[in-house]
Amino acid sequence: MSSFTLGRHTLRQPLILAPMVGVSDLPFREICLQQGATLTVAEMVTSNPELWHSEKNRLRLKRSSTCGPDIVQIAGFDPQMMADAARINADQGAEVIDINMGCPAKKVLKKAAGSALLKDPALVERILLAVTAAVDVPVTLKIRTGWCRDNRNGLDIARIAEDCGIAMLSVHGRTRECRFLGDAEYDTIAEIKQRVCIPVIANGDIDSPRKARYVLDHTQADGLMIGRAAQGSPWIFRQIRQYLDTGSVCDKPSTQDICNLMLDHIRALHAFYGDFRGALFARKHIGWYSKDLPSGESLKQQFMQLEDARSQLDLLTAYLNAGIGNQPDTNAWPMSVPRPTDNRRPQVIAR
Template identity: 50%
Template structure:
């Protein structure tokens, strides 16, 4: 799998997710086999480009591999300028967000709202591609709503604009994240254009990953919410695609992954920010490891690094004991 001049180690990618795909999480998913990871979405507003928050979002480490940064906006000139600034900061791939369904993004006519304006899509893509000397990719949904699924039209615009790869989430904007993602439209686009197509939406298991790749013919898949609290999902998928079976990851290993992740969040953000960001990640891990537990409620009352790490160690020990008793 290639994107522009870059050869990727595999075709299993981590989706850009606001408030989630920071350096600690991208590093962890890369460690477990993600072939490409994307940063959190960056605004085209120049007032925020040099803020501490933006610097944290753009933080990268060579262990992660290729530095792919996503930007969002409506104005072609501002998008081009944002792309150039991010390349100056080290971005090796620029991804354009035209798939976000959030109201606060769509109110600014950015994200998936742009799917209603194909001409503006063309202007933005042309401006960004011409502004930078790195590959530019695009992420979209199948359309604004079920009556207006124009992903094939957008894909042809992207192809004409020399976009290096196109990710399609198998829902419309009006679907938000409800119901089941569909892959028929992704398959149609793959058959109609020559640029690499990345399938996205509801890929939560190794078996589903293979099924989507086989059905759509996509060049790669992108994992989003399926990885929350389960960064080892990338290893499960890569193992299944290569060997036809999923290698078991022990509860001890999963507990250690959880602990290391929370430690890295505190190191990255510092205690004042770290404990708040740790809460949502621990919530996702608990849903994955022990969904009926009330541990999340206890954890969310803690406000210090050491308190959080102490109770996590106890939680993990209890998980291991429970597992041994069941055996």
């Protein structure tokens, strides 16, 4: 298996949690590290520091001693502003600066950032040179295979990245045009890996241990980046690691273990965002966790009706105490499980 260094860290075929806006916040990154992820990348933030004072961006930049190395992902189109953003984050303790040139979201593309930059290799070069010159920490890059199917220029961008001193390159196996539709293709990633000497991380549709093995064998990548498959199943990192190391697939966690992990995660969301916003963020995660739980649909339907943290925790505790995992009928948990009837929104306290 391949290994390489990223700053002061030596990585052996790393399994990396992809940066996903609205998902890979600090609580989720910590959960994924506990479940076997090697690295996690924080949610993308704009390169404009004037916008960092908003509550949303302030929380995205919040750091934890358990999430090292601390990787901050920035997005933008102005080389000097990107360099300044990288320098500020490095001064504040970021151990790695990751540059986003892969996001296909329309609001990012409208600002000529994210994967829109793939259309302009000259601008890509100016940005990468500016950022790598601005900081002493490693700079990494996330790209797609190209702007569209007729212009898969990922290899050209990869060569520019290598020449500019990029320390690691992550490649999603779709073009911007594909967004998240269709199947990821790995031939372009394999070609990039063959043609550059910097570490290459493969990303896209890696949703099982066997798929992870296939992608590594096909691309010869130095590691894997996992995004959507970790939503509601953060233990996928541990399952993939065991399969790569031993060839055996470990079982999915027991219902009891999933419930305990889910409860810890929801508590962490409440603590991180506050009771009201935390309750809103918790809904999406319960929607994902519930797919692997007995009576999960009933749990999700009840949970989505709750608007405050206390009611959510009471419902999850009731579900856990009902011993669902020992019941043969997956529909056995009644929709009428007792829960607090007072769902008034708590007072929002500025943090």
